[in-house]
Amino acid sequence: EPEVTQTPSHQVTQMGQEVILRCVPISNHLYFYWYRQILGQKVEFLVSFYNNEISEKSEIFDDQFSVERPDGSNFTLKIRSTKLEDSAMYFCASSERALAGFEQYFGPGTRLTVT
């Protein structure tokens, strides 16, 4: 069964450093998403991406964050200058369409630890 993959599974970085989290969505999916979960808190929506553009973003997704689909398979989340509060599990998701009947498929997550 096709699945969303994410690398790395765990990333440790120092405050102020840039990180790039990588995702490979399911191959025929057109819509891509990032969510995050701070330890002990809810899974929160960050951004959705379609046709090389951001289609929706949350208040969390400020200028420190960016997303990109650099080639036909990868979807990346970049955090320009990490803060301690960016420590969280980051989930990538993809869906074939944006309609409600097409659910979002989630990857296993990347645990980001900022020290």
Added chain:
Amino acid sequence: AQSVTQLDSQVPVFEEAPVELRCNYSSSVSVYLFWYVQYPNQGLQLLLKYLSGSTLVESINGFEAEFNKSQTSFHLRKPSVHISDTAEYFCAVRNSGTYKYIFGTGTRLKVLA
């Protein structure tokens, strides 16, 4: 703004006993409802969803959930749990016209032998 509440952070239950995991959401205007399950070290997997039609939806592994518009609830139930059901369960809501899912804080189901 839409919000999702899962009141039970942990639910211990003995094997073969029934279980109910509660989920309430704040607004019932054109919502789509989902339950996801997360096994250790894995991603979120869709368990079941309500989009429209019959208010009772079922999964292939014996879970069911009922959409109750008047109570703005979407509780998850299973009549007889197995050890393998031990996992974290997340309720999520999506409003029409938006891409994002809004998740609850999750309920950790622990099935005891």
